[in-house]
Amino acid sequence: MSPRPLLKHAGKAVRPARTVASPAPAAVDERYAEELKLWVVLSRAAAAVGQHSERDIARHGFTSAEFGILEALYHKGPLLLGDIQRRILVSSGGITFLVDRLTDKGLVAREACPNDRRARYAVLTPAGRTLMKRIFPDHAEVIARALTGLTREQRRAATRLLRDLGRAAAGVAAPGTD
Amino acid sequence: MSPRPLLKHAGKAVRPARTVASPAPAAVDERYAEELKLWVVLSRAAAAVGQHSERDIARHGFTSAEFGILEALYHKGPLLLGDIQRRILVSSGGITFLVDRLTDKGLVAREACPNDRRARYAVLTPAGRTLMKRIFPDHAEVIARALTGLTREQRRAATRLLRDLGRAAAGVAAPGTD
DNA sequence: GCCTTATATCTCAGTAGTAAGATTATCCAG
DNA sequence: CTGGATAATCTTACTACTGAGATATAAGGC
Numbered sequence: 001m002s003p004r005p006l007l008k009h010a011g012k013a014v015r016p017a018r019t020v021a022s023p024a025p026a027a028v029d030e031r032y033a034e035e036l037k038l039w040v041v042l043s044r045a046a047a048a049v050g051q052h053s054e055r056d057i058a059r060h061g062f063t064s065a066e067f068g069i070l071e072a073l074y075h076k077g078p079l080l081l082g083d084i085q086r087r088i089l090v091s092s093g094g095i096t097f098l099v100d101r102l103t104d105k106g107l108v109a110r111e112a113c114p115n116d117r118r119a120r121y122a123v124l125t126p127a128g129r130t131l132m133k134r135i136f137p138d139h140a141e142v143i144a145r146a147l148t149g150l151t152r153e154q155r156r157a158a159t160r161l162l163r164d165l166g167r168a169a170a171g172v173a174a175p176g177t178d
Numbered sequence: 179m180s181p182r183p184l185l186k187h188a189g190k191a192v193r194p195a196r197t198v199a200s201p202a203p204a205a206v207d208e209r210y211a212e213e214l215k216l217w218v219v220l221s222r223a224a225a226a227v228g229q230h231s232e233r234d235i236a237r238h239g240f241t242s243a244e245f246g247i248l249e250a251l252y253h254k255g256p257l258l259l260g261d262i263q264r265r266i267l268v269s270s271g272g273i274t275f276l277v278d279r280l281t282d283k284g285l286v287a288r289e290a291c292p293n294d295r296r297a298r299y300a301v302l303t304p305a306g307r308t309l310m311k312r313i314f315p316d317h318a319e320v321i322a323r324a325l326t327g328l329t330r331e332q333r334r335a336a337t338r339l340l341r342d343l344g345r346a347a348a349g350v351a352a353p354g355t356d
Numbered sequence: 357g358c359c360t361t362a363t364a365t366c367t368c369a370g371t372a373g374t375a376a377g378a379t380t381a382t383c384c385a386g
Numbered sequence: 387c388t389g390g391a392t393a394a395t396c397t398t399a400c401t402a403c404t405g406a407g408a409t410a411t412a413a414g415g416c
Contacts, residue, residue: 168327
Protein backbone atom coordinates (compact mmCIF):
# COMPACT_ATOMS: atom_id res chain seq x y z
CA MET A 1 0.00 0.00 0.00
CA SER A 2 1.35 3.40 -0.85
CA PRO A 3 0.55 6.95 0.06
CA ARG A 4 -2.74 8.13 -1.28
CA PRO A 5 -5.49 10.60 -0.49
CA LEU A 6 -7.20 9.77 2.75
CA LEU A 7 -10.67 10.32 1.50
CA LYS A 8 -11.51 9.01 -1.89
CA HIS A 9 -15.23 9.24 -2.15
CA ALA A 10 -15.93 12.14 0.12
CA GLY A 11 -19.30 12.91 -1.37
CA LYS A 12 -21.67 10.53 -3.05
CA ALA A 13 -21.69 11.44 -6.69
CA VAL A 14 -25.09 12.75 -7.55
CA ARG A 15 -26.15 10.62 -10.44
CA PRO A 16 -29.36 10.65 -12.44
CA ALA A 17 -31.73 7.85 -11.53
CA ARG A 18 -31.19 4.55 -13.28
CA THR A 19 -32.85 4.35 -16.62
CA VAL A 20 -31.28 1.15 -17.84
CA ALA A 21 -33.50 -1.88 -18.29
CA SER A 22 -33.69 -3.46 -14.86
CA PRO A 23 -35.26 -6.85 -14.21
CA ALA A 24 -36.85 -6.05 -10.87
CA PRO A 25 -34.40 -6.77 -8.02
CA ALA A 26 -35.06 -10.11 -6.37
CA ALA A 27 -37.14 -10.06 -3.24
CA VAL A 28 -34.69 -10.42 -0.39
CA ASP A 29 -34.97 -13.68 1.46
CA GLU A 30 -36.94 -12.59 4.47
CA ARG A 31 -36.33 -15.78 6.36
CA TYR A 32 -32.73 -15.01 7.28
CA ALA A 33 -32.74 -11.27 6.80
CA GLU A 34 -31.55 -10.52 10.32
CA GLU A 35 -28.77 -13.06 10.21
CA LEU A 36 -27.55 -11.82 6.85
CA LYS A 37 -27.57 -8.29 8.16
CA LEU A 38 -25.38 -9.32 11.07
CA TRP A 39 -22.97 -11.02 8.71
CA VAL A 40 -22.81 -7.91 6.58
CA VAL A 41 -22.08 -5.52 9.43
CA LEU A 42 -19.62 -8.00 10.92
CA SER A 43 -17.53 -8.31 7.80
CA ARG A 44 -17.82 -4.61 7.04
CA ALA A 45 -16.67 -3.66 10.52
CA ALA A 46 -13.76 -6.08 10.35
CA ALA A 47 -12.81 -4.78 6.92
CA ALA A 48 -13.01 -1.16 7.99
CA VAL A 49 -10.83 -1.66 11.05
CA GLY A 50 -8.61 -3.99 9.06
CA GLN A 51 -7.89 -1.28 6.55
CA HIS A 52 -6.63 0.99 9.28
CA SER A 53 -4.47 -1.82 10.53
CA GLU A 54 -3.11 -2.72 7.12
CA ARG A 55 -2.36 0.81 6.21
CA ASP A 56 -0.35 1.24 9.37
CA ILE A 57 1.46 -2.05 8.88
CA ALA A 58 2.25 -1.21 5.28
CA ARG A 59 4.08 1.92 6.45
CA HIS A 60 6.73 -0.41 7.79
CA GLY A 61 6.81 -2.58 4.69
CA PHE A 62 4.97 -5.60 6.06
CA THR A 63 1.92 -7.51 4.98
CA SER A 64 -0.73 -8.31 7.56
CA ALA A 65 0.36 -11.91 7.60
CA GLU A 66 3.96 -10.98 8.29
CA PHE A 67 2.95 -8.62 11.03
CA GLY A 68 0.71 -11.28 12.50
CA ILE A 69 3.70 -13.56 12.88
CA LEU A 70 5.84 -10.84 14.40
CA GLU A 71 3.10 -9.94 16.83
CA ALA A 72 2.49 -13.54 17.84
CA LEU A 73 6.18 -14.10 18.52
CA TYR A 74 6.48 -10.76 20.27
CA HIS A 75 3.69 -11.51 22.68
CA LYS A 76 3.96 -15.25 23.06
CA GLY A 77 7.64 -15.99 22.64
CA PRO A 78 8.90 -18.83 20.44
CA LEU A 79 6.16 -20.75 18.65
CA LEU A 80 6.09 -23.82 16.47
CA LEU A 81 5.42 -23.02 12.83
CA GLY A 82 2.22 -25.03 12.92
CA ASP A 83 0.95 -23.11 15.92
CA ILE A 84 1.56 -19.81 14.17
CA GLN A 85 -0.10 -21.18 11.09
CA ARG A 86 -3.29 -21.93 12.97
CA ARG A 87 -3.16 -18.64 14.81
CA ILE A 88 -2.89 -16.38 11.80
CA LEU A 89 -4.84 -18.65 9.44
CA VAL A 90 -2.51 -19.23 6.53
CA SER A 91 -1.75 -22.40 4.61
CA SER A 92 1.20 -24.61 5.46
CA GLY A 93 2.98 -23.37 2.37
CA GLY A 94 2.23 -19.85 3.41
CA ILE A 95 3.84 -20.12 6.81
CA THR A 96 7.05 -21.46 5.29
CA PHE A 97 7.08 -18.66 2.78
CA LEU A 98 6.34 -15.96 5.33
CA VAL A 99 8.90 -17.12 7.84
CA ASP A 100 11.46 -17.33 5.05
CA ARG A 101 10.77 -13.75 4.14
CA LEU A 102 10.98 -12.53 7.71
CA THR A 103 14.20 -14.49 8.09
CA ASP A 104 15.61 -12.74 5.04
CA LYS A 105 14.70 -9.46 6.68
CA GLY A 106 16.66 -10.55 9.74
CA LEU A 107 13.71 -10.36 12.11
CA VAL A 108 12.93 -14.03 12.71
CA ALA A 109 14.95 -17.22 12.95
CA ARG A 110 14.12 -20.92 13.02
CA GLU A 111 15.23 -23.12 15.87
CA ALA A 112 15.11 -26.87 16.17
CA CYS A 113 12.52 -28.41 18.46
CA PRO A 114 14.32 -30.82 20.78
CA ASN A 115 11.26 -32.98 21.35
CA ASP A 116 10.13 -33.39 17.78
CA ARG A 117 12.62 -33.30 15.01
CA ARG A 118 9.94 -32.69 12.40
CA ALA A 119 8.98 -29.41 14.01
CA ARG A 120 10.72 -26.05 14.15
CA TYR A 121 10.31 -23.05 16.37
CA ALA A 122 10.17 -19.57 15.01
CA VAL A 123 11.73 -16.96 17.29
CA LEU A 124 12.23 -13.23 17.06
CA THR A 125 15.80 -12.17 16.56
CA PRO A 126 17.03 -9.30 18.73
CA ALA A 127 16.50 -7.03 15.74
CA GLY A 128 12.94 -8.28 15.41
CA ARG A 129 12.24 -7.74 19.06
CA THR A 130 13.68 -4.25 18.96
CA LEU A 131 11.62 -3.39 15.94
CA MET A 132 8.40 -4.59 17.50
CA LYS A 133 9.13 -2.74 20.69
CA ARG A 134 9.47 0.37 18.62
CA ILE A 135 6.48 0.07 16.28
CA PHE A 136 3.89 -1.95 18.15
CA PRO A 137 2.68 0.77 20.52
CA ASP A 138 1.89 3.06 17.62
CA HIS A 139 0.08 0.27 15.91
CA ALA A 140 -1.99 -0.37 18.99
CA GLU A 141 -2.95 3.26 19.02
CA VAL A 142 -4.06 3.14 15.40
CA ILE A 143 -6.31 0.22 16.21
CA ALA A 144 -7.66 1.90 19.30
CA ARG A 145 -8.50 5.00 17.34
CA ALA A 146 -10.34 2.96 14.74
CA LEU A 147 -12.57 1.62 17.50
CA THR A 148 -13.61 4.91 19.00
CA GLY A 149 -17.03 4.70 17.38
CA LEU A 150 -18.11 2.76 20.45
CA THR A 151 -17.98 3.84 24.06
CA ARG A 152 -15.88 1.91 26.50
CA GLU A 153 -18.93 0.04 27.73
CA GLN A 154 -20.09 -0.74 24.24
CA ARG A 155 -16.64 -2.02 23.34
CA ARG A 156 -16.77 -4.37 26.30
CA ALA A 157 -20.19 -5.63 25.31
CA ALA A 158 -19.03 -6.10 21.72
CA THR A 159 -15.95 -7.99 22.88
CA ARG A 160 -18.05 -10.46 24.82
CA LEU A 161 -20.51 -10.97 22.00
CA LEU A 162 -17.84 -11.39 19.37
CA ARG A 163 -15.84 -13.77 21.51
CA ASP A 164 -18.86 -16.03 21.89
CA LEU A 165 -19.83 -15.67 18.28
CA GLY A 166 -16.34 -16.48 17.07
CA ARG A 167 -15.94 -19.44 19.34
CA ALA A 168 -19.22 -20.95 18.28
CA ALA A 169 -18.62 -20.33 14.58
CA ALA A 170 -15.15 -21.85 14.78
CA GLY A 171 -16.58 -24.80 16.61
CA VAL A 172 -19.50 -25.63 14.35
CA ALA A 173 -17.32 -27.10 11.64
CA ALA A 174 -13.94 -25.46 11.54
CA PRO A 175 -12.76 -25.66 7.93
CA GLY A 176 -9.01 -25.48 8.63
CA THR A 177 -6.68 -23.84 6.21
CA ASP A 178 -4.92 -26.55 4.27
CA MET B 179 -11.22 -24.09 -1.86
CA SER B 180 -11.69 -27.79 -2.39
CA PRO B 181 -13.19 -30.63 -0.39
CA ARG B 182 -11.31 -31.46 2.71
CA PRO B 183 -11.84 -32.96 6.13
CA LEU B 184 -14.18 -30.90 8.23
CA LEU B 185 -12.19 -31.07 11.38
CA LYS B 186 -8.49 -30.75 11.09
CA HIS B 187 -7.25 -30.07 14.55
CA ALA B 188 -9.90 -31.74 16.60
CA GLY B 189 -7.85 -31.95 19.75
CA LYS B 190 -4.99 -29.77 20.84
CA ALA B 191 -1.87 -31.84 20.38
CA VAL B 192 -0.42 -32.53 23.76
CA ARG B 193 3.09 -31.33 23.51
CA PRO B 194 5.85 -31.23 26.09
CA ALA B 195 6.42 -27.80 27.54
CA ARG B 196 8.75 -25.51 25.67
CA THR B 197 12.37 -26.09 26.49
CA VAL B 198 13.91 -24.02 23.75
CA ALA B 199 15.72 -20.85 24.74
CA SER B 200 13.01 -18.22 25.10
CA PRO B 201 13.73 -14.56 25.60
CA ALA B 202 10.88 -13.75 27.97
CA PRO B 203 7.76 -12.76 26.00
CA ALA B 204 7.28 -9.03 25.82
CA ALA B 205 5.04 -7.46 28.40
CA VAL B 206 1.79 -6.75 26.60
CA ASP B 207 1.00 -3.10 26.17
CA GLU B 208 -1.47 -2.57 28.96
CA ARG B 209 -2.55 0.78 27.68
CA TYR B 210 -4.64 -0.52 24.80
CA ALA B 211 -5.18 -4.08 25.98
CA GLU B 212 -8.96 -3.88 25.81
CA GLU B 213 -9.01 -2.32 22.38
CA LEU B 214 -6.59 -4.89 21.02
CA LYS B 215 -8.70 -7.63 22.47
CA LEU B 216 -11.75 -6.28 20.69
CA TRP B 217 -9.84 -6.15 17.43
CA VAL B 218 -8.73 -9.74 17.89
CA VAL B 219 -12.19 -11.13 18.59
CA LEU B 220 -13.65 -9.01 15.81
CA SER B 221 -11.29 -10.32 13.17
CA ARG B 222 -11.46 -13.85 14.51
CA ALA B 223 -15.24 -13.85 14.47
CA ALA B 224 -15.31 -12.45 10.95
CA ALA B 225 -12.77 -15.03 9.82
CA ALA B 226 -14.64 -17.91 11.44
CA VAL B 227 -17.96 -16.99 9.88
CA GLY B 228 -16.18 -16.10 6.66
CA GLN B 229 -14.77 -19.59 6.41
CA HIS B 230 -18.24 -21.06 6.54
CA SER B 231 -19.31 -18.63 3.87
CA GLU B 232 -16.33 -19.30 1.63
CA ARG B 233 -16.61 -23.00 1.92
CA ASP B 234 -20.21 -22.87 0.84
CA ILE B 235 -19.45 -20.49 -2.01
CA ALA B 236 -16.57 -22.66 -3.18
CA ARG B 237 -18.96 -25.58 -3.59
CA HIS B 238 -20.37 -23.70 -6.54
CA GLY B 239 -16.99 -22.78 -7.94
CA PHE B 240 -16.95 -19.12 -6.98
CA THR B 241 -14.60 -16.94 -4.99
CA SER B 242 -16.00 -14.69 -2.31
CA ALA B 243 -15.44 -11.67 -4.50
CA GLU B 244 -17.34 -13.22 -7.39
CA PHE B 245 -20.19 -14.20 -5.13
CA GLY B 246 -20.24 -10.73 -3.65
CA ILE B 247 -20.87 -9.30 -7.09
CA LEU B 248 -23.59 -11.82 -7.87
CA GLU B 249 -25.26 -11.14 -4.57
CA ALA B 250 -25.13 -7.38 -4.98
CA LEU B 251 -26.68 -7.60 -8.43
CA TYR B 252 -29.23 -10.13 -7.26
CA HIS B 253 -30.46 -7.95 -4.46
CA LYS B 254 -29.96 -4.48 -5.88
CA GLY B 255 -30.43 -4.94 -9.61
CA PRO B 256 -28.04 -3.37 -12.14
CA LEU B 257 -25.14 -1.50 -10.59
CA LEU B 258 -22.32 0.59 -11.94
CA LEU B 259 -18.95 -1.13 -11.81
CA GLY B 260 -17.62 1.52 -9.50
CA ASP B 261 -20.50 1.08 -7.09
CA ILE B 262 -19.88 -2.64 -6.93
CA GLN B 263 -16.21 -1.99 -6.43
CA ARG B 264 -16.84 0.14 -3.38
CA ARG B 265 -19.41 -2.29 -2.06
CA ILE B 266 -17.24 -5.40 -2.16
CA LEU B 267 -13.95 -3.62 -1.58
CA VAL B 268 -11.77 -4.63 -4.47
CA SER B 269 -9.43 -2.57 -6.61
CA SER B 270 -10.54 -1.02 -9.88
CA GLY B 271 -8.51 -3.60 -11.77
CA GLY B 272 -10.10 -6.29 -9.68
CA ILE B 273 -13.65 -5.35 -10.59
CA THR B 274 -12.82 -5.45 -14.29
CA PHE B 275 -11.19 -8.83 -13.88
CA LEU B 276 -14.02 -10.27 -11.80
CA VAL B 277 -16.80 -9.03 -14.06
CA ASP B 278 -14.89 -10.42 -17.04
CA ARG B 279 -14.77 -13.79 -15.38
CA LEU B 280 -18.44 -13.78 -14.49
CA THR B 281 -19.22 -12.71 -18.03
CA ASP B 282 -17.25 -15.66 -19.35
CA LYS B 283 -19.34 -17.88 -17.11
CA GLY B 284 -22.43 -16.38 -18.67
CA LEU B 285 -23.84 -15.02 -15.41
CA VAL B 286 -23.25 -11.30 -15.80
CA ALA B 287 -23.25 -8.82 -18.66
CA ARG B 288 -22.16 -5.23 -19.10
CA GLU B 289 -24.57 -2.57 -20.28
CA ALA B 290 -23.91 0.97 -21.33
CA CYS B 291 -24.90 3.76 -18.98
CA PRO B 292 -26.96 6.24 -20.96
CA ASN B 293 -26.14 9.16 -18.68
CA ASP B 294 -22.41 8.71 -18.46
CA ARG B 295 -20.56 7.10 -21.28
CA ARG B 296 -17.51 6.46 -19.15
CA ALA B 297 -19.49 4.14 -16.89
CA ARG B 298 -20.96 0.69 -17.41
CA TYR B 299 -23.63 -1.21 -15.61
CA ALA B 300 -23.19 -4.80 -14.63
CA VAL B 301 -26.40 -6.82 -14.74
CA LEU B 302 -27.27 -10.43 -14.02
CA THR B 303 -28.09 -12.47 -17.08
CA PRO B 304 -31.19 -14.68 -16.82
CA ALA B 305 -28.84 -17.60 -16.18
CA GLY B 306 -27.20 -15.66 -13.37
CA ARG B 307 -30.52 -14.78 -11.83
CA THR B 308 -31.73 -18.35 -12.03
CA LEU B 309 -28.54 -19.60 -10.42
CA MET B 310 -28.75 -17.15 -7.54
CA LYS B 311 -32.38 -17.98 -6.97
CA ARG B 312 -31.35 -21.58 -6.65
CA ILE B 313 -28.25 -21.30 -4.47
CA PHE B 314 -28.73 -18.17 -2.38
CA PRO B 315 -31.25 -19.54 0.12
CA ASP B 316 -28.92 -22.37 1.04
CA HIS B 317 -26.11 -19.93 1.45
CA ALA B 318 -28.19 -17.78 3.74
CA GLU B 319 -28.87 -20.82 5.85
CA VAL B 320 -25.17 -21.63 6.11
CA ILE B 321 -24.52 -18.13 7.36
CA ALA B 322 -27.41 -18.26 9.79
CA ARG B 323 -26.15 -21.53 11.21
CA ALA B 324 -22.68 -20.08 11.71
CA LEU B 325 -24.23 -17.35 13.85
CA THR B 326 -26.15 -19.58 16.22
CA GLY B 327 -23.60 -19.03 18.97
CA LEU B 328 -25.63 -15.97 19.91
CA THR B 329 -29.27 -15.77 20.85
CA ARG B 330 -31.64 -13.74 18.75
CA GLU B 331 -31.41 -10.85 21.18
CA GLN B 332 -27.64 -11.01 21.29
CA ARG B 333 -27.50 -11.04 17.52
CA ARG B 334 -29.59 -7.89 17.43
CA ALA B 335 -27.36 -6.20 19.96
CA ALA B 336 -24.27 -7.27 18.03
CA THR B 337 -25.73 -5.97 14.80
CA ARG B 338 -26.28 -2.54 16.28
CA LEU B 339 -22.82 -2.37 17.82
CA LEU B 340 -21.07 -3.57 14.69
CA ARG B 341 -23.00 -1.20 12.47
CA ASP B 342 -21.90 1.75 14.58
CA LEU B 343 -18.37 0.45 14.89
CA GLY B 344 -18.05 -0.12 11.16
CA ARG B 345 -19.51 3.23 10.24
CA ALA B 346 -17.18 5.07 12.55
CA ALA B 347 -14.12 3.12 11.48
CA ALA B 348 -14.91 3.67 7.83
CA GLY B 349 -15.41 7.34 8.52
CA VAL B 350 -12.29 8.10 10.53
CA ALA B 351 -10.03 8.00 7.51
CA ALA B 352 -11.29 5.61 4.90
CA PRO B 353 -8.26 4.27 3.07
CA GLY B 354 -10.06 3.48 -0.16
CA THR B 355 -9.14 0.54 -2.34
CA ASP B 356 -7.23 1.88 -5.26
C1' DG C 357 11.19 -54.40 16.05
C1' DC C 358 7.87 -53.51 11.96
C1' DC C 359 4.18 -51.53 9.53
C1' DT C 360 0.57 -48.32 9.14
C1' DT C 361 -1.10 -44.02 9.92
C1' DA C 362 -0.65 -39.35 11.31
C1' DT C 363 1.96 -35.06 11.81
C1' DA C 364 5.29 -31.00 10.63
C1' DT C 365 7.37 -28.75 7.38
C1' DC C 366 8.83 -27.79 2.73
C1' DT C 367 8.49 -27.46 -2.53
C1' DC C 368 6.52 -25.65 -6.45
C1' DA C 369 3.17 -24.62 -9.83
C1' DG C 370 -0.82 -21.95 -10.22
C1' DT C 371 -4.19 -18.07 -9.21
C1' DA C 372 -6.85 -14.36 -7.36
C1' DG C 373 -6.11 -10.50 -6.58
C1' DT C 374 -3.31 -5.45 -6.25
C1' DA C 375 -0.91 -1.15 -7.99
C1' DA C 376 0.14 2.13 -11.20
C1' DG C 377 -0.71 4.16 -15.14
C1' DA C 378 -3.28 4.67 -19.70
C1' DT C 379 -7.55 5.80 -21.96
C1' DT C 380 -11.70 7.91 -22.59
C1' DA C 381 -15.43 10.71 -21.07
C1' DT C 382 -17.50 14.39 -18.11
C1' DC C 383 -17.77 18.70 -15.68
C1' DC C 384 -17.00 23.38 -14.85
C1' DA C 385 -14.77 27.88 -14.79
C1' DG C 386 -13.61 31.41 -17.59
C1' DC D 387 -16.34 26.47 -26.50
C1' DT D 388 -11.91 25.49 -24.62
C1' DG D 389 -8.69 23.83 -21.18
C1' DG D 390 -7.83 21.68 -16.94
C1' DA D 391 -9.22 18.87 -13.37
C1' DT D 392 -11.83 14.88 -12.08
C1' DA D 393 -13.90 10.43 -12.78
C1' DA D 394 -14.85 5.46 -14.62
C1' DT D 395 -12.96 1.79 -16.54
C1' DC D 396 -9.36 -0.97 -18.54
C1' DT D 397 -4.42 -2.71 -19.21
C1' DT D 398 -0.29 -4.65 -17.74
C1' DA D 399 3.03 -6.30 -14.70
C1' DC D 400 3.61 -8.18 -10.56
C1' DT D 401 2.94 -10.46 -5.79
C1' DA D 402 1.27 -12.68 -1.82
C1' DC D 403 -0.67 -16.27 -1.09
C1' DT D 404 -3.07 -21.23 -1.83
C1' DG D 405 -3.26 -26.25 -2.77
C1' DA D 406 -1.48 -30.55 -3.67
C1' DG D 407 2.04 -33.42 -3.19
C1' DA D 408 6.81 -34.66 -1.30
C1' DT D 409 9.84 -35.67 2.53
C1' DA D 410 11.03 -36.78 7.03
C1' DT D 411 9.79 -37.89 11.63
C1' DA D 412 6.77 -39.74 15.16
C1' DA D 413 3.49 -42.85 17.47
C1' DG D 414 0.84 -46.90 18.29
C1' DG D 415 -0.88 -51.68 17.39
C1' DC D 416 0.74 -56.12 16.46
